[in-house]
Amino acid sequence: MRAPYGLSILDNCLTCPAREEHLFCHLPVAALQTLNEIKSTAIYPKSAMLFIEGQLPRGVFVLCTGRAKLSTTSAGGKTVITRIAEAGDVLGLNATISNRPYEVTAEMIEPGQANFITRDALLHFLREHGEVAVRVAEQLSRDYYTVYEGVRTLGLTNSPSERLAKLLLGWSNTPRNGDPLQVKLTLTHEEIAEMIGTTRETVSRLFSEFKKRQLVQLKGATLMIRNKAALEKMVNS
Amino acid sequence: MRAPYGLSILDNCLTCPAREEHLFCHLPVAALQTLNEIKSTAIYPKSAMLFIEGQLPRGVFVLCTGRAKLSTTSAGGKTVITRIAEAGDVLGLNATISNRPYEVTAEMIEPGQANFITRDALLHFLREHGEVAVRVAEQLSRDYYTVYEGVRTLGLTNSPSERLAKLLLGWSNTPRNGDPLQVKLTLTHEEIAEMIGTTRETVSRLFSEFKKRQLVQLKGATLMIRNKAALEKMVNS
DNA sequence: CCCTTTTCGTGATTCTGGTCACAGGGTCAG
DNA sequence: CTGACCCTGTGACCAGAATCACGAAAAGGG
Numbered sequence: 001m002r003a004p005y006g007l008s009i010l011d012n013c014l015t016c017p018a019r020e021e022h023l024f025c026h027l028p029v030a031a032l033q034t035l036n037e038i039k040s041t042a043i044y045p046k047s048a049m050l051f052i053e054g055q056l057p058r059g060v061f062v063l064c065t066g067r068a069k070l071s072t073t074s075a076g077g078k079t080v081i082t083r084i085a086e087a088g089d090v091l092g093l094n095a096t097i098s099n100r101p102y103e104v105t106a107e108m109i110e111p112g113q114a115n116f117i118t119r120d121a122l123l124h125f126l127r128e129h130g131e132v133a134v135r136v137a138e139q140l141s142r143d144y145y146t147v148y149e150g151v152r153t154l155g156l157t158n159s160p161s162e163r164l165a166k167l168l169l170g171w172s173n174t175p176r177n178g179d180p181l182q183v184k185l186t187l188t189h190e191e192i193a194e195m196i197g198t199t200r201e202t203v204s205r206l207f208s209e210f211k212k213r214q215l216v217q218l219k220g221a222t223l224m225i226r227n228k229a230a231l232e233k234m235v236n237s
Numbered sequence: 238m239r240a241p242y243g244l245s246i247l248d249n250c251l252t253c254p255a256r257e258e259h260l261f262c263h264l265p266v267a268a269l270q271t272l273n274e275i276k277s278t279a280i281y282p283k284s285a286m287l288f289i290e291g292q293l294p295r296g297v298f299v300l301c302t303g304r305a306k307l308s309t310t311s312a313g314g315k316t317v318i319t320r321i322a323e324a325g326d327v328l329g330l331n332a333t334i335s336n337r338p339y340e341v342t343a344e345m346i347e348p349g350q351a352n353f354i355t356r357d358a359l360l361h362f363l364r365e366h367g368e369v370a371v372r373v374a375e376q377l378s379r380d381y382y383t384v385y386e387g388v389r390t391l392g393l394t395n396s397p398s399e400r401l402a403k404l405l406l407g408w409s410n411t412p413r414n415g416d417p418l419q420v421k422l423t424l425t426h427e428e429i430a431e432m433i434g435t436t437r438e439t440v441s442r443l444f445s446e447f448k449k450r451q452l453v454q455l456k457g458a459t460l461m462i463r464n465k466a467a468l469e470k471m472v473n474s
Numbered sequence: 475c476c477c478t479t480t481t482c483g484t485g486a487t488t489c490t491g492g493t494c495a496c497a498g499g500g501t502c503a504g
Numbered sequence: 505c506t507g508a509c510c511c512t513g514t515g516a517c518c519a520g521a522a523t524c525a526c527g528a529a530a531a532g533g534g
Contacts, residue, residue, distance in 0.1 A: 072385075072388075072389060072393070073393075074389070074393035074394070074473070075473035076393075076473065078393050078395070079393075080388060080389070080392035080393055082385075082388060094378050094381050094382070097374055097375065097378050098375060098378040098379070098382070100382070103382065103385055126371075130367040130370070133367070133370045133371055133374060134363075134370055136374050137334055137370060137373050137374045137377055138334065138335060140374055140377040140378055140381060141331050141334050141335040141377055142335070143381055144331050144377060144380055144381040144384060145331070145335070145337070145340065147381060147384045147385050147387075147388055148319075148340055148384050150384075150388045150392070151309075151317065151319060151384055151387045151388055151391060152309060152311070152317070154388060154391040154392050154434070155317035155387070155391050155434045156309070156310075156311035156313075156315050156316075156317055157311070158315070158490095158522085159490080159491090160490095160491075188510090188511065188512090189511075189512065189513095190511080197391070197392045198491075198492085199491080199492060199493080200511090200512085201491090201492080201493080201494095201512095201513085201514085202491060202492075204512060204513055204514080205491090205513085205514080207512095207513095208513075208514085236311070236312035236313065395492080396520080396521090397520095397521075425480085425481060425482090426481075426482065426483095427481080427482095435521080435522090436521080436522060436523080437481090437482085438482095438483085438484085438521090438522080438523085438524095439520095439521065439522080441481095441482060441483055441484080442483085442484075442521095444482095444483095445483075445484085
């Protein structure tokens with residue numbers, strides 16, 4: 001039975017950018033049908049929390065539209081953003097599979113829509129459709145890799161400038177915008193700081209410095225990369 | 238057919254410390270038998286490399302005895318140790334499942350024995366025994382969590398002292414030694430530095446400082462935690 | 475057991491980036 | 505339009521860690 005409102009998972013997969021790795025795309029029709037029955041769709045405003053670090057895992061969210069930031073906070077109040085999730089991403093899978101509390105907080109940074117699948121329904125679904133378990137393993141593997149990259153960024157670079165350069169280059173490679181040398185800046189300096197493990201002030205200063213050194217150029221909220229080679233050189237120094 | 242030398246996976250699981258989460262333990266007999274047929278066992282000396290960052294994934298290693306350090310290195314030569322693997326741990330699973338190059342280097346830090354399973358054999362095995370795929374997902378989830386903890390350590394703490402305290406407390410919680418307040422130091426200061434993202438000299442100085450402040454006491458290679466409360470206070474400050 | 479190699483301890487020096495402080499600019503609601 | 509609020513830019517200051525540089529201590533190998 002098709003959900004009466006919004007995009008179904010099926011629809012979403014048909015319309016979403018061709019990312020074959022998506023957890024629930026390209027499945028047998030029978031599995032997709034079951035999925036449509038066990039999922040529920042909701043729309044979330046900006047700043048909505050899908051789940052919060054430490055909560056018992058209720059289930060997984062599949063982002064249809066909008067973006068969410070995944071972050072974790074220390075007792076001292078310091079925060080790290082581990083990932084910016086986009087349409088198609090599966091959130092909370094690790095906690096749900098291992099039945100441990102959500103290890104991060106997922107907060108919408110722009111309004112969007114997400115499908116929710118409860119833990120029980122997901123586990124039951126996986127038992128019924130063994131082929132999907134492999135998809136889950138692959139998705140976990142990708143999530144692992146993302147966090148692993150975070151360790152490399154935080155552990156192998158000694159200067160914030162290096163990390164900012166790395167972040168910008170990473171953004172310029174994502175095919176979100178036509179021109180690979182243009183990046184739409186949708187995060188605040190504060191959030192960028194939380195991604196690269198530094199302070200807001202330092203991010204501000206770094207942008208100033210990068211502009212002065214002609215590495216980048218800022219037009220409104222669009223960042224243009226003027227000297228990609230120089231940025232790359234900063235990264236693997 | 239049982240391998241003629243050393244411990245088989247079956248033996249190993251029967252004799253290894255009761256860790257139910259081990260990937261290949263507590264499986265149906267049929268699956269275990271197949272495993273014994275597809276695995277090969279070898280003994281590695283200290284400093285032997287099981288695999289190296291960037292290599293195409295040949296398969297997974299299951300450590301039977303000994304320990305290995307997993308590390309990754311930047312172009313600039315800086316190194317981070319992401320994990321110290323012990324008996325029972327599965328190494329290279331992520332790379333093997335996702336068919337991406339090994340993301341870390343695995344080097345034995347004490348002599349030991351490991352079972353190797355080629356990628357092809359493993360994938361075939363997983364297709365035959367669907368229930369093991371769930372185990373793989375669980376293992377990947379644990380690996381994810383380990384690296385995630387690394388991000389928290391590197392990203393949420395601002396001082397090396399905090400990170401060292403966290404590391405020592407983590408060691409004191411592993412049940413490798415009888416008394417939870419005694420830790421056998423088996424890593425060099427250099428390696429400890431690579432685990433907490435600082436320099437060798439800083440680690441030396443921190444140990445001196447901790448001793449002077451009566452937080453710990455050193456007897457040969459055994460570290461005794463004198464003031465656990467104070468260390469814990471440093472961590473979640 | 476001696477000699478080589480690795481690991482450890484510690485001083486002196488430099489300098490980056492965190493912290494505090496404040497002012498200007500944008501945005502949004504009423 | 506206007507205030508409240510959040511985001512940005514920049515200056516001044518300084519603690520804390522990286523770096524360099526040694527010599528001492530320990531481990532390992534023949």
